Amino acid sequence: MxxxxxxxxxxxxxxxxxxxxxxxxxxxxxxxxxxxxxxxARHASFEECAFLLLHGELPTTEQLALFKQQIDGExxxxxxxVDVLRAIPRQAPMMDVLRxxxxxxxxxxxxxxxxxxxxxxxAVRVLAAVPSLIAARLRVLDGKWPxxxxxxxxxxxxxxxxxxxxxxxxxxxxxLNLTLVLYAEHEFNASTFAARVCTSTLSGLHSSVVxxxxxxxxxxxGGANEAALSLIEKFQSSxxxxxxxxxxxxxxxxxxxxxxxxxxxxxxxxxxxxxxVDELARMRNEQWRAEVYHAIKETVWAKKQxxxxxxxxCGLVYHFLGFPSDxxxxxxxxxxxxxxxxxxxxxxxxxxxxRPRSRYTGAPARAFVxxxxx
Ligand code: ACO
Numbered sequence: 001m002x003x004x005x006x007x008x009x010x011x012x013x014x015x016x017x018x019x020x021x022x023x024x025x026x027x028x029x030x031x032x033x034x035x036x037x038x039x040x041a042r043h044a045s046f047e048e049c050a051f052l053l054l055h056g057e058l059p060t061t062e063q064l065a066l067f068k069q070q071i072d073g074e075x076x077x078x079x080x081x082v083d084v085l086r087a088i089p090r091q092a093p094m095m096d097v098l099r100x101x102x103x104x105x106x107x108x109x110x111x112x113x114x115x116x117x118x119x120x121x122x123a124v125r126v127l128a129a130v131p132s133l134i135a136a137r138l139r140v141l142d143g144k145w146p147x148x149x150x151x152x153x154x155x156x157x158x159x160x161x162x163x164x165x166x167x168x169x170x171x172x173x174x175x176l177n178l179t180l181v182l183y184a185e186h187e188f189n190a191s192t193f194a195a196r197v198c199t200s201t202l203s204g205l206h207s208s209v210v211x212x213x214x215x216x217x218x219x220x221x222g223g224a225n226e227a228a229l230s231l232i233e234k235f236q237s238s239x240x241x242x243x244x245x246x247x248x249x250x251x252x253x254x255x256x257x258x259x260x261x262x263x264x265x266x267x268x269x270x271x272x273x274x275x276x277v278d279e280l281a282r283m284r285n286e287q288w289r290a291e292v293y294h295a296i297k298e299t300v301w302a303k304k305q306x307x308x309x310x311x312x313x314c315g316l317v318y319h320f321l322g323f324p325s326d327x328x329x330x331x332x333x334x335x336x337x338x339x340x341x342x343x344x345x346x347x348x349x350x351x352x353x354x355r356p357r358s359r360y361t362g363a364p365a366r367a368f369v370x371x372x373x374x
Contacts, residue, residue, distance in 0.1 A: 008359050013261065017188055018196065018354075022053060022342050025187040030268040032185050033057070041272045046155050046180035047071070050338035053185055054123055054345070067124075074128035075149040075158070077136055078108045082146055085137050094137065094326040095217040098333060099210055101133035102126060106206025114202065116349055122205040123341035130337050131155065134330045135162035156180060159334065163327075171283075172321055175276055176331075179314055182269040183332050185339030187262075191216040195340045199347040200354040212340045213333055219256060222311070222336075225328040228257030229315030231296065237288070238295030245299040257312030258300050269310035277313050280320035289316065 009015050023032055030037040033052050040049055044058075051059040051067050059067060077085075081104050088097055109122055136146035139162075147162050156176035160168035168176075186192070195212040199205075216222035235241040245255060260267055281290035293316055300306050318328050 011261070017193065018347075020187060020343065020346060021056070022339070022346060023185045023187040025262050027263065027265050030186075037182065037268055038272060041178055041181050044181060046177050046184065046335065046338075049181050049184045050127060050155075053338050053342040054120060070124045071128045071155065072149065072151060072158075074125045075132050075162075077105070077129065077132050077146065081105060081108070081133075082136055082140075085133070085146075086140050088137075090141060093217075094134070094330050095213065095223070095333075097137050098130065098133055098330050099213040099217075101137070102129065102206060102213060103210045105129045105133075106204070106210075109206065114204065114348060116345060119205055119341075119345045119348060123338075123345070126206065126209055126337055126341060127155075130330075130334045131159040132162060134327055134334065135159060138163050138324075138327065139165075155334075159331075175280070175317060175321060178276070179273065179317065179331070180335040182273060182310055183314075183335035185336070185342065190218075190221050191336065192340055192343050196343050196347045197354045199344045200351055202348075202351070205341065205344055208344045209337060209340055212336075216333060216336065217329060222329045222332040224256045224309070224311035225315040225318065225332065226325045227315075228312045229319050229325050229328070231256055232289060232292050232316055233319075235292045238291045241292045241295045242299045245296050246303060249300070249303045255296070255300050255306075257315060258304075258306045258308050260307075260309045263307065263309070266307035267309040270308045270313055273310060273313040273317060274308075276317050277320075280317060284320050286320070289319075 021033070024030070024034075032040060032049060033056055035052065035058070040052075044052075047068055048058060048064060051064060055063075081101060084104055085097065085101065088100065105125070109125055132146070132149070139146050144165075147165055149158055150161050153161055153168075154173060154177065157168040157173045160166070160172055160176065188196075191212040194215040195208040198208040198211040219227045232241075235244065248255060277293055278290050281287050281293075293313075297308055297312070300308075315325070315328060318331065319325070323331070
């Protein structure tokens with residue numbers, strides 16, 4: 001083993017920290033298991049993408065039906081989990097509630113072994129539990145009891161039904177499904193890497209997902225979709241937005257929903273989602289918000305040549321769908337848990353402990369001074 005710690009890349013920028021067959025992210029393309037994100041966004045359901053990520057191939061009709069049946073069979077939360085959702089203080093952030101909920105659900109998961117099929121069973125449980133947890137917490141906060149899942153709905157539709165107690169419209173279901181497809185996977189991003197580090201110690205699937213949820217929460221990662229909407233909501237007009245953004249950039253302030261560690265020519269997912277900002281704004285008669293959206297985007301580009309990432313259009317799209325902003329990042333979890341679980345399994349079946357080195361910048365070696373002499 002090399003003792004060299006000379007090559008240091010702050011934030012691990014540009015470092016190849018592992019191999020994966022799950023996803024390819026580069027300037028020209030975003031592929032899930034070899035399939036272009038544009039094709040998946042146009043043609044696939046989230047459930048097909050989740051199957052693809054977990055199993056490596058798109059499902060046949062029979063495989064997809066069985067997969068959906070397995071997820072549906074795991075949607076109901078144990079009573080004790082609902083009790084905890086009721087006990088958590090109202091003001092707790094939804095991402096913290098979700099982190100606790102997934103952790104708690106892990107204690108009810110009877111699969112003991114860490115073989116591939118056992119990990120797949122647990123992955124299905126977490127995929128099913130996340131929307132149920134978000135929906136149940138929303139209902140509890142509203143003074144209501146969680147709803148039982150309604151058989152036959154899609155993953156996106158089921159969430160809308162369990163959260164809001166009504167059947168989804170075709171548009172809501174289609175657009176939520178699209179965002180789930182776009183958010184499902186993205187190579188070695190911070191939360192996925194956290195999940196792989198945790199997995200590499202053989203800690204177990206639920207622990208790794210909990211590590212990933214904690215990592216996604218931050219506004220430099222998944223939390224940016226909520227932060228991006230709250231920026232857009234600050235302004236009543238595009239002129240006001242332009243002025244504020246120019247000032248903020250002059251003071252080196254970060255604009256949430258812009259920039260990306262990997263993409264320099266724009267985020268493929270943001271390009272796919274952006275047309276829905278204008279379409280939904282027209283339908284909701286809130287064109288002025290879309291104008292603010294474009295004004296911020298144009299100003300950031302004019303001043304810094306930085307493109308929006310997927311979180312920028314997504315915050316506004318979720319707002320137009322009527323979702324409360326504190327579930328935006330939890331909805332990201334609902335999608336990304338598919339990618340996390342695929343990485344957890346990939347890491348597990350070809351594992352080596354992830355343990356990098358650091359460059360020491362502390363005091364030189366020195367003599368110990370006894371307490372009485374300090
Ligand atoms: N607003 C203003 N300036 C920015 C932004 C931004 N959002 N992002 C990067 N920059 C600027 C930096 O200030 C820096 O400028 P300088 O060279 O003049 O000092 C330059 O671009 C490089 O920025 P870094 O922060 O070094 O880029 P890094 O690769 O470390 O950061 C990150 C990537 C964290 C995503 C960053 O762009 C950011 O903070 N964006 C806002 C948060 C966000 O939208 N996160 C979501 C990411 S996508 C996702 O997780 C789904």
